[in-house]
Amino acid sequence: MDFGFTEEQVLLRRSVREFADSQVAPEVARMEESGKPPLDLIRKMGEMGYVGVAVPTEQGGSGLGHLARIILLEEIARVSAAAAVNLEMLHVGLAPILDFGSQEQQERYLPGLIAGKLIPALAVTEPSGGSDPASATTTAVRDGDNWVLNGRKCFITNAHIADVATVLARSGEGPKGFSAFLVARGTPGFRATREEQKVGLRGCNTGELVFEQCTLPRDALLGKEGDGLKVALKSISEIGRGGMAACALGVLQACIDASRKFAKERHLYGAPISGLQAIQFKIAEMALDLEAARLLCYRAAWLKDRGQRCDLQFAQAKLFATEAAVAAAKKTMDIHGGYGCMMDFPAQRLYRDAQVLIPSSGTSDVMKLLISRAALG
Numbered sequence: 001m002d003f004g005f006t007e008e009q010v011l012l013r014r015s016v017r018e019f020a021d022s023q024v025a026p027e028v029a030r031m032e033e034s035g036k037p038p039l040d041l042i043r044k045m046g047e048m049g050y051v052g053v054a055v056p057t058e059q060g061g062s063g064l065g066h067l068a069r070i071i072l073l074e075e076i077a078r079v080s081a082a083a084a085v086n087l088e089m090l091h092v093g094l095a096p097i098l099d100f101g102s103q104e105q106q107e108r109y110l111p112g113l114i115a116g117k118l119i120p121a122l123a124v125t126e127p128s129g130g131s132d133p134a135s136a137t138t139t140a141v142r143d144g145d146n147w148v149l150n151g152r153k154c155f156i157t158n159a160h161i162a163d164v165a166t167v168l169a170r171s172g173e174g175p176k177g178f179s180a181f182l183v184a185r186g187t188p189g190f191r192a193t194r195e196e197q198k199v200g201l202r203g204c205n206t207g208e209l210v211f212e213q214c215t216l217p218r219d220a221l222l223g224k225e226g227d228g229l230k231v232a233l234k235s236i237s238e239i240g241r242g243g244m245a246a247c248a249l250g251v252l253q254a255c256i257d258a259s260r261k262f263a264k265e266r267h268l269y270g271a272p273i274s275g276l277q278a279i280q281f282k283i284a285e286m287a288l289d290l291e292a293a294r295l296l297c298y299r300a301a302w303l304k305d306r307g308q309r310c311d312l313q314f315a316q317a318k319l320f321a322t323e324a325a326v327a328a329a330k331k332t333m334d335i336h337g338g339y340g341c342m343m344d345f346p347a348q349r350l351y352r353d354a355q356v357l358i359p360s361s362g363t364s365d366v367m368k369l370l371i372s373r374a375a376l377g
Contacts, residue, residue, distance in 0.1 A: 005071075012068055016075040019048065024079045031082055031203025032349065037161060038203060042086055046116015051090045055098060059106070060114050067301040070246040077250020078257070081353035082203040084250055085360070088243035089157040089204075092361075093120025095235040096166040096180060100223035105182060109164060121162035122240075123153040123183075123209050124232045131366045133168060133178075133232055138211060140169035140179055145218045147171075147181060149189070149211040159207030160192045166222060167211070168232045178228030181220045189214030200352030237311040238304060240361035241318040245297045248321035251354050252290040255328040258346050259283055259335045266337075273335075282331040289324035296320055312374050319367035325354040 005013075027038045045051060054069045055061020062068075069091065077084035094113045097105055097120070112118035128135050138151025149169055156165075164184050171179040183190050194208040223231050260283065263274035273279050300313035329351035333340035340347040358364055 008064060009068055009071055012064065013071050013075055016050075016072050017078075020076050020079040020083075024076055024083045027083065027203070028080050028349075031080065033202075035197060035202045037086055037158075037205045038083065039161070041083060042090070042119065043116045045087050045090075046114065050087055051094065051116050052114035054091070055094070055110075055114060059098065060111055065301075066242065066304040067298060070242060070249075070297055070301045073243055073246035074249040074253070077247040078253045079250075080203075081247050081251050081350075081357065082201045084247045085157070085201055085204045085244075085357075088240075088247060089122075090116070090120060091243055092235055092240045093122050093158065093162070093164075093166065095239045096122065096222055096231050097182070099234060100180070100227065100231050101182075102219070104219065105222065109182075112163075118163040119158050119161050121156055121158040121165040121209075122232070122235055123156050123159075123165045123167045124236070125153060125155045127152065127154050131363060133229060134175060136168055136170055136178065138167070138169045140171040140181060143215065147216045147218070147220065149181065149183070149214040149216065151211050153209040153211075154194075155196070155206055156209050157204065157206055159209050160195055160205050162192075165190075165209065166231065166235075167209075168228050169211075171225060171228070175229060176226040178232075179225050180222040180228045180231040181216055182222050183211075183214065183216065183220065187214060187216070198356055200349070200354070200356035202352075236361050238314060241314040241367075242297065242300055242304070242310075244357050244361045245293070245300075245314065245317040245321040248318075248325040248354065248357050249290065249293055249297060251325040251350055251357070252286065252293060252321070252328050254346065255325070255332040255350055256283060256286050256290065258350065259286065259332050262336055262339070262345075279335055282335055286328040286331060289328060293317070293321035293324050312370065315362070315367045315370045318361065319364055319371065322354070322357045323364060325357060326351070329354040 049062045052061030053064050054066050057063035073084045097109050124133050126136050140147045140149050167181045167183050189212045193210050196206040263279050264272050266273050296317040300310050300317045303310040333347045336347045339345050
């Protein structure tokens with residue numbers, strides 16, 4: 001494995017860092033206050049080619065690959081984890097159409113999705129639990145040439161702003177009894193209801209979708225009948241978890257940056273607290289966790305770019321990086337002392353954002369379950 005970056009990847013990191021500092025940073029306070037997604041910023045990221053960064057050039061993307069996608073999300077999350085998750089969920093929502101869509105479906109949706117003009121959603125989780133997609137109770141029943149959907153999805157990112165959603169529904173019996181469907185905004189019987197107010201990732205829309213006698217044409221089926229779990233799990237395991245791990249990298253870097261700045265400026269007993277060994281050790285632990293998390297995350301993306309199996313590696317990266325981000329954010333609050341609890345300082349936002357990354361695309365316990373299965377053979 002080559003631990004170096006290509007010239008393209010180095011330039012991408014530099015340009016995205018400039019974009020994050022100039023375009024994303026001014027949106028953070030507004031996102032925190034309103035909780036509303038930055039639609040203008042999402043469109044800008046589309047114009048910059050960030051949505052299609054890993055999409056092959058022949059399908060309208062940049063073709064830079066999945067390691068480039070990790071770098072991109074990491075740099076944006078350094079400034080705002082919420083903005084990075086907004087972008088990450090565009091990747092997640094686009095992936096099923098890219099991987100399983102018919103030519104007609106791809107021609108209808110991919111150009112708008114890649115340009116940031118259309119917003120996708122992936123609707124898998126239900127009130128019965130998101131960790132077990134096979135327990136989904138949303139149904140899809142044939143009615144002549146049509147399908148009729150009934151059910152409810154919860155904790156869906158982009159629920160209230162999505163132009164098209166990939167929906168997992170039970171269409172038969174057993175593990176092959178699930179299918180995926182593309183449901184466009186405005187389809188009769190399809191609506192967004194409850195909008196969630198999260199403790200972190202403010203500015204990233206999350207809510208509930210309801211299907212009541214939602215009638216879809218035959219060509220709304222994504223992939224083949226019975227492919228539903230494959231469609232959903234591929235996007236979650238290879239795109240969703242890698243993206244959340246990348247967002248955690250950005251939070252880790254932001255924790256180090258905020259802690260270093262505060263420790264050098266805060267004076268006690270006539271000297272900056274950066275000279276105290278207790279503070280130094282906390283920052284050392286953060287720096288070590290960041291390097292380890294990067295290696296796990298970059299390796300998984302490297303495997304993905306080479307067409308090799310990478311679901312286990314993304315689970316490892318997601319578990320380690322998100323848990324490390326929470327630990328680093330706690331240390332950052334400790335370093336800030338009383339100021340860590342004040343809304344004027346970033347420490348509390350980093351802690352809240354890191355906590356919400358844990359259940360996104362699979363909880364830590366689910367990641368441990370996947371890793372233990374592989375370890376036990």
